[in-house]
Amino acid sequence: MLAGDPALDFVNTLHWREDREVDFLPDYRALVEWSVPAALLSAGACQDLLNCASASPDRADEVHRQAINLRATWRSSLDLNAGGNPGSPMESDVLRRELAPIFAISESLLRVEQDGNHMTADFLELPLVRIGIAVASLAMIPAGRRIGRCEGDPCGGYFIDSSRTKPRRWCSMDSCGNRAKVRGHRERLKRAAQAFTCEPAGKAS
């Protein structure tokens, strides 16, 4: 988890790698397992949810579909805001509409959680609710935090930019940052080689 906020790690689960789009959340199981390192679910809840999901696979698929819809809406809302363009009011309405039913289920879930009754199908919606809360708290209450976008082409991942001096440029120094460094180095070598081969030959024809 590199983005500095689970709501951004969530949107980055649809990611560019080696020039193709990879979805790290292809199914409900992946959604639940991802929620543990994202600090949205405990390991114990994760296991309970996976047991529940194998008992109610259709319901689990439906929760996964809702999570993917939320991710798409959340991403287009971020895309609109990227580069300093204020998101259109329409777009934040779409996000709000997507979040409203998620908050509606959060109350009944709270009771399920308090009762320690983790084995009912209602419990399956827990990761969706936790993600919804994370998205809402970042989207609606940014608290002066700056959201940066990775310059890696074609990464476009999002992160919280908490750097004080110059702005953070990469989702991860190990992947996008490193690739850009290697590319820059290669281009400098190429330019140097071109300058070297052009010079002694002078102008042809």
Ligand SMILES: [Zn+2]
């Ligand atoms: Zn990146």
